[in-house]
Amino acid sequence: MTKLPALRRSPIALVVLLLLGLTMTGTAYAAFKPAAPVNPMEQAANASEEDIETGRKLFLANCASCHGTNAQGNGTAGPSLVGVGAAAVDFQVSTGRMPLAEPGVQAPRNARAVNFSEEEIYQMAAFVHSLGPGPDVPEPEYLDASQGDPANGGKLFRTNCAMCHNSSGSGGALTRGKYAPDLMNVTPAHIYEAMQTGPQSMPVFNDDNITPEEKRDVIAFIKDIEEGGSSYGGHSLGSLGPAGDALFVWTFGIALIIGAAVWLGRKAS
Template identity: 70%
Template sequence: MRHLAARRRSPLALLVVLLLGLAMTGTAYAALQPKAEPGTSVATASTDEIAAGRQLFLANCAFCHGTNAQGAAPEAPEAQAGPSLVGVGAAAVDFQVATGRMPLAAPGVQAPANRDSVLLSQEEITALAAYVDSLGPGPDVPAQEWIDLEGADIANGGALFRTNCAMCHSSSGAGGALTRGKYAPGLMNVEPQHIYEAMVTGPQSMPVFNDANLSPEDKEDVIAFVKDIENGGNSYGGHALGALGPAGDAMFIWTFGIALLIASAVWLGRKAR
């Protein structure tokens, strides 16, 4: 007993207890962390699909991103200055191509969305995404359970949106200007899948929100909040100027009302003379 008591007082005992606590905490976190079902990835793609994706890549993407998706050489002209795609994952490919941002029509500070200019079918986009994902694993296309919005918590999504998204996309999801000619695009009429993919891939100036930042459930809640705004959930009366409800009316009345009062005061002053 005295021998055990002496060991408990050893300086190494505290270190052992600390290491055991960290190991148990890490194991519990890994076991309880929510995980999304894989969507489109090399793990679920066939060899033929990956081969077809490579042919699509060579025909549509290699000019800027290199024949092996390694990116343009440093000395390449601006028109060919595409980044490496190794490790971007299937979600990045689906987001960029399915929204018409890629292939890029012309170099610029930001790739604009243009769903009318989507060149590939969804089947071809899936094959292209599978090929790029085979070069290096990255975020997958989200599983249907995270974008069907069934049972989503709109209130929680609103709180998360105001904390993480509103400073760039505005409180109403209408978008906003950023620095150096860039902008945060509007989120209205955007497919839930593409909103999710943007969160996990961080296109342009957007930060990446992985599962450690926002769980798949949180992402679904944010999307549900955006869709609620799209369906009129952010309208609280008034004329919805700037999608701000009565606050927009108050700003309108203040701006034009104060000008009218000043003009009236000037007119009355001149008339009194």
């Protein structure tokens, strides 16, 4: 028993305690730190010949009926895919928009319709990418919303995106039955790829229009809204913008005014 107090007073004991503390802190940080965003797939430009050939077979079995056996389009059924790049394939197939379930003015997002594994999507993307130069899937560093600037992203979003997707990213109606989809719960990779490739009626924002770092800022802004950043002052009212706010004020405001008028009338009589 006399040795234990002596060991506690030893200078070595302090060093041991510091080492134990640092080890436990490092272990806890590694266990609980947030996972870094991962790339949806490897760069298609680095795909092997085997992956490209497998992707060609998958394409012929699932896409050629509309896009043609050489992916050069098939009349009005499907456009040419030469030059659209791997990013377009990953976006369209990973979100369930393609293969198109039925003809329509717009292909809806449908995660339950995805019938391909990540590897198969990568292989089809590699095949399409081999047909002509086009945007590849984004680098992981540009998908990390924590590294982006939501304030700058908000400026870019309001300038380039809000007229269709609403200032809060909740979507909106377009002409001829088309619509700009809701951007909540969309993965950073798909947001980036949509800006890169311009699906449906959306314009293309290449790196000359919006740089990769600015695209990351836009992703940071959208994720900030998704986490509640649009309702700091109270209830978001569905994040529908001025129209929703005006409807709320009109409905409840008129009711309050009528109620006050009735009350004042009865009191005067």
